[in-house]
Structures are given as structure tokens and as C-alpha cells.
Amino acid sequence: MSKVTHAIQDVYPDDFSHCYGCGRLNEGGHHFRTGWDREQTVTYYDPNPEQTAVPGFVYGGLLASLIDCHGTGSASLALHRKNGHEPEGDVEPPRFVTGSLEVKFLKPTPQHTTLKAVGTIEEIHPKKFKVHTDVYAGDDIVVKGEVIAVLMPNTFKA
Amino acid sequence: MSKVTHAIQDVYPDDFSHCYGCGRLNEGGHHFRTGWDREQTVTYYDPNPEQTAVPGFVYGGLLASLIDCHGTGSASLALHRKNGHEPEGDVEPPRFVTGSLEVKFLKPTPQHTTLKAVGTIEEIHPKKFKVHTDVYAGDDIVVKGEVIAVLMPNTFKA
Numbered sequence: 099m100s101k102v103t104h105a106i107q108d109v110y111p112d113d114f115s116h117c118y119g120c121g122r123l124n125e126g127g128h129h130f131r132t133g134w135d136r137e138q139t140v141t142y143y144d145p146n147p148e149q150t151a152v153p154g155f156v157y158g159g160l161l162a163s164l165i166d167c168h169g170t171g172s173a174s175l176a177l178h179r180k181n182g183h184e185p186e187g188d189v190e191p192p193r194f195v196t197g198s199l200e201v202k203f204l205k206p207t208p209q210h211t212t213l214k215a216v217g218t219i220e221e222i223h224p225k226k227f228k229v230h231t232d233v234y235a236g237d238d239i240v241v242k243g244e245v246i247a248v249l250m251p252n253t254f255k256a
Numbered sequence: 257m258s259k260v261t262h263a264i265q266d267v268y269p270d271d272f273s274h275c276y277g278c279g280r281l282n283e284g285g286h287h288f289r290t291g292w293d294r295e296q297t298v299t300y301y302d303p304n305p306e307q308t309a310v311p312g313f314v315y316g317g318l319l320a321s322l323i324d325c326h327g328t329g330s331a332s333l334a335l336h337r338k339n340g341h342e343p344e345g346d347v348e349p350p351r352f353v354t355g356s357l358e359v360k361f362l363k364p365t366p367q368h369t370t371l372k373a374v375g376t377i378e379e380i381h382p383k384k385f386k387v388h389t390d391v392y393a394g395d396d397i398v399v400k401g402e403v404i405a406v407l408m409p410n411t412f413k414a
Binding site for chain 1: 354
């Protein structure tokens with residue numbers, strides 16, 4: 099299976115759904131969708147030919163973007179579950195922003211392969227989660243990432 | 257002044273100029289351009305309205321992309337200068353890839369403002385440079401980043 103059935107981004111409120119990475123209402127964006135896979139989280143993505151570093155290999159900024167939105171989505175999934183909810187329900191999930199992002203590029207990421215980001219979530223504070231992410235291209239882990247996701251502060255709200 | 261006159265990306269060889277972030281031959285890409293400002297490096301960018309996190313604020317993945325390409329471009333500038341060359345010359349510069357990327361989001365980055373990435377370069381190995389980057393929106397540093405840029409290995413070459 100390489101599709102997320104119930105993604106947290108499907109139930110973000112409309113005013114939080116314009117993100118270039120994962121907003122369902124951003125027409126030109128990547129539309130990353132993140133869901134549970136038992137106790138871990140997953141996001142799949144097929145890079146398009148333009149998203150290249152050098153021909154044949156995926157652009158690092160796209161991989162950083164994938165890890166970023168996968169991280170905030172995973173944190174939202176985790177706090178939502180802690181609060182007794184799943185993304186297939188109709189309760190509005192908590193919103194997170196990225197405090198920091200780390201990306202280690204282990205090997206060149208081949209184009210024309212579905213990428214799978216797999217997240218492991220660690221609660222480090224009632225309002226902060228650390229999400230460790232491995233990005234797979236086929237059986238290989240090509241990139242590792244870490245996001246500190248922070249419950250969205252009021253300064254971000256319009 | 258908010259324009260780089262002599263950018264290292266202008267003189268990358270054609271086969272290294274398809275990067276989605278900074279390749280002059282990638283039609284849909286960001287076209288980041290990085291040049292010297294005395295001993296530091298600069299890249300300017302005007303985010304477009306689609307590159308948003310929540311309305312009014314710039315997408316974190318775009319900021320990570322800016323820091324990434326600014327980092328590899330800065331490393332190329334630094335080694336090129338060490339070898340006795342400047343980007344306005346006609347010598348092909350060395351090519352770098354990103355080993356790792358760290359981004360700290362200090363405050364929300366407002367849309368509709370020219371971003372200025374300012375890099376400070378540290379040589380940590382004959383083939384590796386660490387680039388510390390501050391991203392300014394007006395007078396505020398909104399994001400800080402660090403890139404380890406590595407001289408391009410043969411595995412990346414087609």
C-alpha cells in the first residue's frame with residue numbers, strides 16, 4: 099500500500115489548509131498527506147521531474163519540505179490521539195508549527211521512485227513533540243530528519 | 257541594493273544548472289542566486305503568494321530550500337576564491353552538495369517582504385565547508401540555518 103487513507107491534513111481547519119507543503123487548499127502545493135501506520139506515521143510522495151537537484155536525483159529542499167510537513171502532521175496526529183481522537187473522526191485536530199528542522203542526506207535520492215517518510219514520535223513537552231523521520235526510496239533510507247514541532251502560538255493566527 | 261550582480265549559479269556548468277532551488281535552467285524553480293558581499297555571501301528572494309505556511313507567512317520548506325542552496329552556493333564561492341577565482345571570471349567553479357541542513361525558525365516570516373540570506377563560511381575540511389546563514393525579513397532575523405556542504409562526489413554525476 100502506498101496511500102494514506104485518513105490523513106490529518108484532510109481534517110485541518112480551512113484556515114490552516116493553505117500550506118504549500120501540505121495544505122489541501124493550496125492548488126500549486128505538494129499536498130503531503132500524513133497518517134498513522136500503527137504507532138508510526140507515514141507520508142508518501144512522488145517527486146515530479148522538475149523537483150531535481152541534478153538530473154536523476156531529487157531536490158534536497160523538497161526532501162526538507164517533506165520532513166517538515168510530515169513532522170508537524172505527525173505531532174498533530176500524536177496529540178490528537180492523546181486527546182482521544184483519530185483523523186477519521188470529526189473533531190478538529192491541534193495545529194503545530196516547526197520550531198526546528200534537521201536533515202541529513204545519507205545518499206542521493208533517485209528520481210522516479212515513490213518516497214515514503216516514516217515518523218517516530220517523542221513527546222518532549224506537553225506542547226512540543228520531536229519527530230524522527232526516515233525517508234525511504236524503495237528499501238533504502240536516503241535521508242533522515244528531525245523536527246521539533248510546537249503547538250501553534252497565537253502570533254501565527256491571522 | 258537587493259540584487260546579486262555576479263552569482264556563482266550563473267557560472268555553474270550547464271549539467272549542474274537544473275536544480276529546482278538554484279538552477280538557471282530549471283524553468284519552474286526558485287532561481288536563487290548567491291554572491292559575495294565582502295567576506296560574507298548573500299542571496300535575495302521574494303516569495304510568491306503560493307509559498308505560504310498559513311496566509312501571511314512564508315512556507316518553512318521554502319526557507320529551508322533557500323538556506324540549502326545558499327549554503328552550497330556559498331561553499332562553491334569560498335573554494336573558488338581560495339583557488340584564486342571570482343564568479344565574474346570564466347573558470348568553472350567547484351560543485352557542492354548538501355551533507356546536512358539545520359534550520360531554526362525564530363519567528364514567523366512575513367510574506368510580501370524581500371528575504372535576504374547572509375552566509376558566514378567556515379572551512380572544516382579541504383572538501384567540506386560549514387555555512388552559517390541568517391535570513392532577514394527587513395531588519396529582523398527570522399530564521400537561522402547551518403549547512404554542511406560537501407564537494408560533489410562522483411556518485412552524483414550522471
